[in-house]
Amino acid sequence: MPLTPLLVGVDVGTTNLKVLAIDPDTMELVAHAARPVETNVPRPGYAEQNPDAIWQLLLTCLDELATEVAAAGRSLGALCFSTAMHSLLAVDEAGKPLTPALLWSDNRASEEATDLRREQGDLYKAIGVPIHPMLPLCKLIWFGKHQTRLLKRAARWLSVKEYLWWKLTGRYEVDYAIATATGLFDSRKTTWHRPALKLAGISTEQLSTPVNTTHVVPYVALPGQAVPGLLPGTLLVIGASDGCLANLGAGAVEPGITTITIGTSGAVRRTSIRPVRDAQSRLFSYPLYRHDSGSTTSQPVATHSETRHPGQAETGLSDWYVVGGPTNNGANVLEWLSEKLTHQDVPTVLATAETIPPGADGLLFLPYLQGERAPLWNAAARGSYRNLDWQHTQAHLVRAALEGVMFNLRQIELLLARHAGPTRVIHANGGFAQSEFWVQMMADVFGVPVRLNASNESGAIGAVLLARLALSLHTGKPVSLTDLTRQIAFGHTFEPNAERHKVYLQSFKQFQTLIDTP
Numbered sequence: 001m002p003l004t005p006l007l008v009g010v011d012v013g014t015t016n017l018k019v020l021a022i023d024p025d026t027m028e029l030v031a032h033a034a035r036p037v038e039t040n041v042p043r044p045g046y047a048e049q050n051p052d053a054i055w056q057l058l059l060t061c062l063d064e065l066a067t068e069v070a071a072a073g074r075s076l077g078a079l080c081f082s083t084a085m086h087s088l089l090a091v092d093e094a095g096k097p098l099t100p101a102l103l104w105s106d107n108r109a110s111e112e113a114t115d116l117r118r119e120q121g122d123l124y125k126a127i128g129v130p131i132h133p134m135l136p137l138c139k140l141i142w143f144g145k146h147q148t149r150l151l152k153r154a155a156r157w158l159s160v161k162e163y164l165w166w167k168l169t170g171r172y173e174v175d176y177a178i179a180t181a182t183g184l185f186d187s188r189k190t191t192w193h194r195p196a197l198k199l200a201g202i203s204t205e206q207l208s209t210p211v212n213t214t215h216v217v218p219y220v221a222l223p224g225q226a227v228p229g230l231l232p233g234t235l236l237v238i239g240a241s242d243g244c245l246a247n248l249g250a251g252a253v254e255p256g257i258t259t260i261t262i263g264t265s266g267a268v269r270r271t272s273i274r275p276v277r278d279a280q281s282r283l284f285s286y287p288l289y290r291h292d293s294g295s296t297t298s299q300p301v302a303t304h305s306e307t308r309h310p311g312q313a314e315t316g317l318s319d320w321y322v323v324g325g326p327t328n329n330g331a332n333v334l335e336w337l338s339e340k341l342t343h344q345d346v347p348t349v350l351a352t353a354e355t356i357p358p359g360a361d362g363l364l365f366l367p368y369l370q371g372e373r374a375p376l377w378n379a380a381a382r383g384s385y386r387n388l389d390w391q392h393t394q395a396h397l398v399r400a401a402l403e404g405v406m407f408n409l410r411q412i413e414l415l416l417a418r419h420a421g422p423t424r425v426i427h428a429n430g431g432f433a434q435s436e437f438w439v440q441m442m443a444d445v446f447g448v449p450v451r452l453n454a455s456n457e458s459g460a461i462g463a464v465l466l467a468r469l470a471l472s473l474h475t476g477k478p479v480s481l482t483d484l485t486r487q488i489a490f491g492h493t494f495e496p497n498a499e500r501h502k503v504y505l506q507s508f509k510q511f512q513t514l515i516d517t518p
Contacts, residue, residue, distance in 0.1 A: 005077025006030055006069060007467045009460030010058070012083040012160060013242060014039065014103055015264070017054065019061045020460040021069050021076065024468055027461070027487045031068030033061040040100065045107040048100035051089055051163045058164060059228060066229025076229055078216075080467035081239035082246075082459040083161035085181035085286075088136040090143075090154035091163070098150065101160050102139055107371070109138035110379050116141065116199070117281075117377075124281035126186045126193050130377050131281070137183030140200035151201055161239075162208050168227065168236060169217050174208035176287040177240035177322075185210065187287050187321075188275060213240040213289050214470035237470040242459045244288045244322040246429070247271055249462030250453055251488040253320070253481055256424035258416070260409060260442070261458075262432035266330035268374070268412040269322050270420045276323040282375055282415060288320040289469065289481075320481065323420060325374025325412040329367040329383075331431050333405050336369055337398050349398055350435050356399040358444065358503045362387045363396050364511055365404035374412045376515065386514060402438060403504075406445040407511040413446065426450045427490075429458050436494075444500040445508065454489035461488065 006021040014037065021031040035057045040048045069076060086104035089097055102108075110133045116123070117131040124130060131138065136157070143151045158166070159182070162174050179185040179192075184200060184207070186193040192204050219234040221227065239245065246269075252259040253271045261267050275285035338349050364386040371379040385400065413423060428450050432438050443450040455461060465484045472479040 003074055005075045007077055007464045008065070008079040009457075009463035009467075010079055010081045010239075011242065011457070011460040011463065012054065012058070012081065012164065013037070013459070014049070014084045014105070017057045017061060018457070018460060019058075019065045020457055020464075021065055021074070022461070022464045024077075024464065027464075027489070029455075029457075030072050030074060031065050033064035033068070035061055039103065045110070047103040047106040049087075049103060049160070051097050051101045051160055054101070054160060055164060055167050062230070063228035069229065076231075076234055078235035078237055078467050078471060079230075080237035080463040080470070081161060081165070082242050082463040083159070083164075083178065083239070085159075085178065085241045085243065086134045086136060087160040088139050088182075089158055089160070089163065090150060091156050091158060092153070093155045095156075095166055097163070098154055101163075102136075104134040106139070107133045107379055109133045109135075109142040112141040112145070113138040113379070120199065121281065123183075123196060123199075125277055126188075127183050127196060128180060128187050128275055128277065128285040129183055130284065130373070131183065132373060132377055133379055134373070135181075135183035137196055137200055140202060144201040154206065156206050156208070157202060158208065165238060167225075168219070170222050171217065172208040173211050173215065173238060175213045175215065175238045175240055176210060176290055177213055177244045179208075179210045180286050181241055187285065190287075190290060211238060213238065213244075213287065213466060214473055216470050216474050235471065235474070237463075237467045239463050239466055240288055241286055243267055243269060243324075243326070244286050245460075245462030245466060246458045247322045247462065248288060248465050248481070248485065249458030249460065249488070250427040250429055251485040251490070252427045253485050255421060257427055258413060258423040258425075259427045259429070260413075261428075262330040262405070262409075262430040264330060264332045264335070264431075265326065265328050266405075266409060266430065267324060267326040268409055268416055269324035270416055272321045272323050272420055273318050275321050276419045278415070278419065282377060283323060283325050283419065285321050285323045288322050289318075289466070291319050324416055327374055327408055327412065328370045328372050329408065330405060333367050333369060333401050334432075337401055341397060342394060350437055352395045353399040353402055354437055356395050358403075358441075358500045359507045360396050360400035360403060361391060363392050363400040364507065364514065365397075365400040366511075366514060367401065367404040367408055372408075375408070375415055387510075402441065403445070403507065404511070406442055407508050409442075410445055410508060411512065411515070423448055427453060429453045429456055431456075440494050440497075443494040443496040445504045447496050447501045447505075449496065450494045452491040452493070454491045
C-alpha cells in the first residue's frame with residue numbers, strides 16, 4: 001500500500017526559514033531543513049532583508065528537504081506557507097526588487113504612524129489592525145514623503161510571501177491574513193480599502209489579488225526555473241501569516257484556549273468565528289480562513305450548501321479569525337538581562353531569578369525596552385524599574401524584569417478577554433518554553449494551567465493543518481479544523497500555585513497603575 005504523500009510547512013520568519021515535511025496521517029516529522037535569515041540595519045530604526053537572498057534560502061532548504069524525503073522513500077503532496085507579517089518591498093514591471101524588504105521591526109515610519117493614528121482614528125474599524133510603524137500603510141506614506149519618485153516608479157508593492165509566491169507561480173496573489181497585515185485591506189469585505197490606498201498614494205493595480213488562505217495552485221515549472229523537490233502538479237497552498245498559523249498549530253481553536261508565544265517578541269491570541277474591534281484600537285483581527293468568500297482555488301471544486309450558524313465554529317466551513325495583541329518585549333528582555341545587566345549566560349540569569357520570592361519584594365519593571373505594541377501602541381514607550389530601594393539586589397532586578405514581561409502579557413490577555421471571554425487554559429510556545437521556571441511563572445501570574453506544545457514548530461504545523469483543510473476543500477470533502485487540531489501532541493502542563501498567584505495579583509494591580517490602559 002503506497003504511503004501518504006507528505007505535506008510541507010514552509011515557515012518564513014524574520015530570523016529563520018524552515019521547511020518541515022510531515023506525515024498527515026500521524027503528524028510525525030519526516031524531514032526538515034532550516035537556514036538563518038540575515039537582517040540588515042543600515043541606520044538606527046531600520047530593519048531590512050534581501051528578498052532574493054530569501055528566495056535562494058528557500059531553494060536551498062527545499063533541495064535539502066527533497067533529499068531527505070527521497071531517502072525516506074516518501075513523496076511530497078503539497079506545500080503551505082507561513083510567513084512573517086508586515087513586510088514591504090517594491091518591484092518593477094519585470095518583478096525585480098527596487099527596494100529591500102522592510103520588516104515589521106523597521107520603525108522609519110514612526111512619525112507617519114503617529115500622525116495617522118491622530119488624524120485617521122476611524123481607519124481601524126475597517127482595517128482591523130492598530131496603526132503602528134510596522135504597517136506597510138505607514139511605510140508607504142513614508143515613501144511618499146521621502147522617496148516620491150520610487151513610489152511612482154514601483155509597478156507593485158509586495159510582502160516577502162507575495163514575492164516568493166510570484167517566483168514559484170508567476171502570480172501576484174496575497175492571502176487574506178497577509179493582506180490584512182498591510183493596513184490597506186478590509187478583511188470583512190475581503191477587498192482593498194480604498195481610503196487607506198488613497199492615504200498611501202497607491203492604486204489597486206499596484207497590489208496583488210487577494211485570495212483565501214486555502215487558495216491552491218498546482219506547481220508548474222516556470223521557464224528556466226525548476227524548484228527542487230517539486231514535481232509538476234504538486235499543490236501549492238498560499239497559507240496565512242505566522243501568527244494565524246502558530247495559533248492553529250498550537251491547537252488553540254476552541255473557546256477559552258489562549259495561545260501565548262514568547263520569542264524575541266511575543267503575542268497573545270485567540271481563535272474566533274468573528275472579527276474583533278476594540279474601542280481603543282488595541283487588538284488585531286486576522287482572517288485564518290473565510291468560508292463566505294467563495295472558492296479561491298485555481299481549479300473548480302465542489303460547492304457546499306451548509307448554512308452558517310453560531311455552533312459552526314466546530315466545522316471547517318466557518319469563518320475563522322485570529323484575534324489578539326502583539327508585544328515587542330519578550331525574550332529580548334532576558335537577552336538584555338544577560339548581555340547588558342548581569343553579563344551572565346541565560347541559564348545563570350534564570351537561576352538567579354529563582355533565588356528571589358514572587359513579587360520581587362515590591363520591585364516592578366516596565367518591560368518596554370523597544371517601544372511597545374499591545375497594549376500601549378506607543379513606539380516611544382521605554383522601560384523602567386519602579387519602587388527600587390536599598391534592599392533590592394541584582395537578583396531582584398532580574399526577577400522583576402521577568403515578571404514584568406508576564407504582567408504586560410496579562411494586561412493584553414485581559415483586554416482580549418473583554419471581547420473573546422475568559423481564558424481557561426493557555427497553550428504556550430516559543431523559546432521561553434525551554435525554561436520551566438518562566439513557564440511556571442506564567443501559570444502563577446495568570447492563574448490558569450499552561451500547556452506546552454510537544455513541538456515548538458507551531459507555525460509549520462499550522463501550515464500543514466491548513467494544507468489539509470485546503471486539500472479537503474479541493475476534493476469537495478471538507479474536514480473540520482477542530483478535528484485536525486486533535487492530532488496535535490502536547491507536553492507538560494503547568495498548574496498554577498494558589499499562594500504565588502495571590503502574591504502576583506497584588507503586584508499586577510500595582511503594575512496596572514503604572515501604565516495608561518483604560
